[in-house]
Amino acid sequence: METFRPVRLVVGACLAFALLPLKLFMYLVQALGSGSPSEEDLMQSAPEPGNLPWFAINIGVALGRFVELLPNWINPPTIQMLQLGALAHWKASTIKALAELGVADLLARGPRMSILLRTDHPNSVRPMLMHLGNDSDLPWMKLAEGVKLGKLPFELAWGKDVWQYLKEHPEREHIFSQAMAVQDKVAYSTALKEYDWTKYDEAIDIGGAYGSFVAALMRRHPGMQGTVFELPQVVNNAKSVWAEEHTDLAGRISFAGGDFFDAQTLPRPANGSTVYIMRSILHDWDDSASIRILQSLGAVMKGSRAKLVLVEQVLKDDFVNDISMRHGFDLHMLVACGGKERTELEWRNLLGRAGFHLNKIYPTKAMQSMLEAELVPQARTRRCEGFVASRFAYISGHA
Numbered sequence: 158m159e160t161f162r163p164v165r166l167v168v169g170a171c172l173a174f175a176l177l178p179l180k181l182f183m184y185l186v187q188a189l190g191s192g193s194p195s196e197e198d199l200m201q202s203a204p205e206p207g208n209l210p211w212f213a214i215n216i217g218v219a220l221g222r223f224v225e226l227l228p229n230w231i232n233p234p235t236i237q238m239l240q241l242g243a244l245a246h247w248k249a250s251t252i253k254a255l256a257e258l259g260v261a262d263l264l265a266r267g268p269r270m271s272i273l274l275r276t277d278h279p280n281s282v283r284p285m286l287m288h289l290g291n292d293s294d295l296p297w298m299k300l301a302e303g304v305k306l307g308k309l310p311f312e313l314a315w316g317k318d319v320w321q322y323l324k325e326h327p328e329r330e331h332i333f334s335q336a337m338a339v340q341d342k343v344a345y346s347t348a349l350k351e352y353d354w355t356k357y358d359e360a361i362d363i364g365g366a367y368g369s370f371v372a373a374l375m376r377r378h379p380g381m382q383g384t385v386f387e388l389p390q391v392v393n394n395a396k397s398v399w400a401e402e403h404t405d406l407a408g409r410i411s412f413a414g415g416d417f418f419d420a421q422t423l424p425r426p427a428n429g430s431t432v433y434i435m436r437s438i439l440h441d442w443d444d445s446a447s448i449r450i451l452q453s454l455g456a457v458m459k460g461s462r463a464k465l466v467l468v469e470q471v472l473k474d475d476f477v478n479d480i481s482m483r484h485g486f487d488l489h490m491l492v493a494c495g496g497k498e499r500t501e502l503e504w505r506n507l508l509g510r511a512g513f514h515l516n517k518i519y520p521t522k523a524m525q526s527m528l529e530a531e532l533v534p535q536a537r538t539r540r541c542e543g544f545v546a547s548r549f550a551y552i553s554g555h556a
């Protein structure tokens with residue numbers, strides 16, 4: 158039987174009150190430091206956690222986890238479970254409804270509310286919340302049914318896979334591609350800083366949506382050429398976006414439409430040093446589809462010195478006590494497209510099975526890491542396969 162322990166209440170309340178002066182102190186420092194922020198400050202301010210030192214980020218994360226656990230000391234388990242199961246959903250649904258309805262735009266001239274939901278804020282998360290709301294809520298409701306039937310929740314909800322759905326609803330596809338650019342706003346420039354991109358003079362972004370990542374990369378490295386490779390209908394929109402938003406990069410960018418399962422349509426590397434980038438691509442797909450994508454990329458990289466950089470999450474092996482965004486996305490990928498987030502070992506195995514070697518993982522101060530990989534020369538792959546086969550024969554012989 159569950160009991161509500163008064164001791165917990167007292168300890169929890171003490172801890173909460175102990176944190177209050179700290180919070181007040183932080184508000185005071187903020188107020189003294191900047192005064193009341195003007196409309197212009199709010200519109201232009203783009204906080205850059207990428208500039209914070211690692212120790213500050215680690216302390217922040219640890220403090221955050223600690224504070225997150227405080228309600229567990231105060232609320233009885235029944236309330237906690239209801240909050241997790243219902244309140245969290247109601248809060249999220251309200252915010253997604255505000256995003257879809259454009260309420261923050263309507264309030265722009267009124268009290269300063271929900272500024273990050275405004276369409277015109279440089280760090281607006283509105284398209285991401287619109288995608289997560291309108292397109293993804295229904296599939297989430299089909300999670301239990303999907304598990305029972307062994308079917309993808311997205312397909313149960315909409316009758317087709319996410320890529321076909323987006324193709325048939327161009328207005329939702331536009332929101333989805335804009336939502337992908339939100340990754341640059343929440344991940345800031347950390348992926349651009351934590352890896353040495355100067356060794357490349359060409360970057361080919363495979364499944365690059367509207368090319369926001371490659372644009373930021375090219376701006377940072379003025380000698381770099383770029384290519385956005387996408388589905389034909391997306392690449393057409395990408396061209397219009399570049400004609401409006403990235404005119405400073407005109408002449409250095411190319412566009413190619415195709416299908417990353419078909420090597421014939423993929424851009425080949427130029428003579429210099431090329432990096433193929435796949436950001437948030439393989440987490441959309443299960444292992445067998447991911448291997449097919451990697452293999453078609455391997456076919457065009459063959460014989461060149463090109464490298465592959467995946468920008469993806471790397472899950473920790475133990476996820477006890479960690480119902481974080483990372484694991485939330487792991488489930489979301491399953492719901493939305495049958496994909497998954499992967500641990501380091503899973504990435505290493507996946508790349509290995511497709512003929513790549515994972516050189517190194519570069520963590521960033523955002524959720525994603527950069528995984529640098531290169532194609533293993535065929536002779537070496539065959540030697541490895543031979544070695545594995547001989548070991549297998551040896552083990553079977555002794556079993």
Ligand SMILES: C[S@@+](CC[C@H](N)C(=O)[O-])C[C@H]1O[C@@H](n2cnc3c(N)ncnc32)[C@H](O)[C@@H]1O
Nearest residue numbers: 337338364365366387388391415416417436437
């Ligand atoms: C999760 S989004 C990532 C977009 C982009 N890399 C980013 O991080 O902003 C996946 C992208 O893959 C593209 N895509 C899906 N299937 C594709 C295919 N068969 N060939 C090429 N691109 C594809 C989608 O259009 C979409 O833009």
